[in-house]
Amino acid sequence: MAFFIATMGYTAGRPHTCRNVDAADTSLVDVSSAMKDRVDTLAVEQVALPARRIWEAVRSEFYGADNEHVVRGLSEPQVLRRVYQARSQHFSGNVHGAIEIPPLSTALNEAVSFFQFHYVTVNRVNLSKPTRLIDWAHPSLINLLRYNGTTIFVDGTFRCVPPGYKQCVIFMVHDRASGLYVPVYYVLSTSRSGDSFWDMVHFVVQSTDKQLEPAEVACDFESAIIDAVQTQFPNAIVIGCLFHLKQALRRAMKRFLIPEEECGIAMTRGVLDMLMVVDHSLIERCIKWVQREIRQRCDVAGIAYSKAKWRGFWGYFQRTWLEQYDVSVWNVAGLNNDLVARTNNPLERFNRELNDRFPNPRPSMATFVGVIKTLSAEYIPRLADVPRGRARRPTRERIQLPVPVDLPDDILDDSGDDAPAVIELSSDSSSDEEDGEAEQEL
Numbered sequence: 204m205a206f207f208i209a210t211m212g213y214t215a216g217r218p219h220t221c222r223n224v225d226a227a228d229t230s231l232v233d234v235s236s237a238m239k240d241r242v243d244t245l246a247v248e249q250v251a252l253p254a255r256r257i258w259e260a261v262r263s264e265f266y267g268a269d270n271e272h273v274v275r276g277l278s279e280p281q282v283l284r285r286v287y288q289a290r291s292q293h294f295s296g297n298v299h300g301a302i303e304i305p306p307l308s309t310a311l312n313e314a315v316s317f318f319q320f321h322y323v324t325v326n327r328v329n330l331s332k333p334t335r336l337i338d339w340a341h342p343s344l345i346n347l348l349r350y351n352g353t354t355i356f357v358d359g360t361f362r363c364v365p366p367g368y369k370q371c372v373i374f375m376v377h378d379r380a381s382g383l384y385v386p387v388y389y390v391l392s393t394s395r396s397g398d399s400f401w402d403m404v405h406f407v408v409q410s411t412d413k414q415l416e417p418a419e420v421a422c423d424f425e426s427a428i429i430d431a432v433q434t435q436f437p438n439a440i441v442i443g444c445l446f447h448l449k450q451a452l453r454r455a456m457k458r459f460l461i462p463e464e465e466c467g468i469a470m471t472r473g474v475l476d477m478l479m480v481v482d483h484s485l486i487e488r489c490i491k492w493v494q495r496e497i498r499q500r501c502d503v504a505g506i507a508y509s510k511a512k513w514r515g516f517w518g519y520f521q522r523t524w525l526e527q528y529d530v531s532v533w534n535v536a537g538l539n540n541d542l543v544a545r546t547n548n549p550l551e552r553f554n555r556e557l558n559d560r561f562p563n564p565r566p567s568m569a570t571f572v573g574v575i576k577t578l579s580a581e582y583i584p585r586l587a588d589v590p591r592g593r594a595r596r597p598t599r600e601r602i603q604l605p606v607p608v609d610l611p612d613d614i615l616d617d618s619g620d621d622a623p624a625v626i627e628l629s630s631d632s633s634s635d636e637e638d639g640e641a642e643q644e645l
Contacts, residue, residue, distance in 0.1 A: 231275060237276075246293075254282075334398070341579040347385060359372045359428075386553060400427045416436070417436055448533050451523075461509055477607065483530050
């Protein structure tokens with residue numbers, strides 16, 4: 204610094220190093236309104252998208268690193284709160300209201316209704332909890348059920364249903380033109396009672412304008428659903444899934460604590476499965492043959508035969524598969540192999556495909572609808588590809604069934620203590636949730 208008499212003041216002896224900031228290249232931009240509109244749009248259109256994912260999307264869009272402006276907008280708590288408020292106002296704060304209006308009610312990328320019906324009725328068992336049925340189906344796939352003499356499949360799955368629901372019942376059809384097994388209806392139910400099964404079958408028939416007249420119906424081994432199917436389709440052949448039957452028998456053996464070695468002998472092809480292929484009138488005689496066959500094979504293998512445990516198993520078999528269910532539901536004697544294969548192959552395969560689409564069990568309602576909507580949309584182009592030569596017709600393996608043995612008229616069960624005994628055990632149903640363990644094929 205230097206003092207000058209002329210100015211009577213100090214002046215910098217060297218040029219000043221500070222520079223004025225040129226504000227011409229920068230500006231303050233308020234994006235609050237634009238962010239609000241964007242958040243509202245994403246909250247309603249992407250119902251299955253979590254609120255935090257919406258925040259990440261708008262943050263990247265409005266606060267990106269390539270933005271040269273000084274931006275004023277919404278903070279993370281403001282965005283999250285606005286997502287919840289937008290969804291609550293649009294869907295009236297009710298998850299069941301959300302599924303009945305767009306975007307959840309419409310098909311994927313189409314202006315057609317994917318939502319079909321929502322039915323609530325009194326639950327006779329518990330009056331405080333009404334039975335709720337909700338159904339979705341793509342209109343193009345519903346047309347496949349209008350043909351006469353179709354083969355349909357009715358099966359329930361449990362792991363992928365939203366909280367508050369007990370099962371999702373899937374109605375599948377075999378499309379003859381393409382050879383595909385196509386899932387058409389997805390019905391969520393809060394109950395597994397006979398009334399609920401009857402209602403869902405009834406409403407599915409109504410939604411096809413009463414044109415659903417199947418020749419064969421394959422379904423799970425559950426009395427309520429078999430009764431509902433036989434009532435609605437009295438002229439159809441009702442066949443149970445042999446895969447589910449094998450699972451049920453194997454679970455029963457485990458509950459009676461039958462050793463694994465003996466279970467393996469019973470589940471070997473040509474032993475227990477012989478009951479599925481002999482004539483209906485020979486079932487009682489065949490049971491004695493199977494009992495003797497298991498004992499003899501155990502003796503040959505040097506395995507101690509669990510007499511009391513097998514006695515309990517055969518008591519269960521008598522009560523469940525001879526008294527609770529009609530033999531014609533699980534015995535395939537007299538049916539050709541094509542029919543047996545057509546009615547047994549697709550059920551467990553599609554259940555695995557559906558469950559694999561959900562990263563976690565018990566998804567939200569929005570996630571559940573989004574997944575089944577995508578699945579339905581995927582089948583539409585596949586149905587057109589095969590007839591037009593753009594894809595090969597799928598090949599289906601034949602069911603390997605044993606050849607029925609000749610049962611002598613005077614066959615004796617040399618395990619006299621193996622007569623069915625009355626043991627208290629709840630009848631098994633193959634619709635129970637699978638224990639996740641692979642079952643040995645018959």
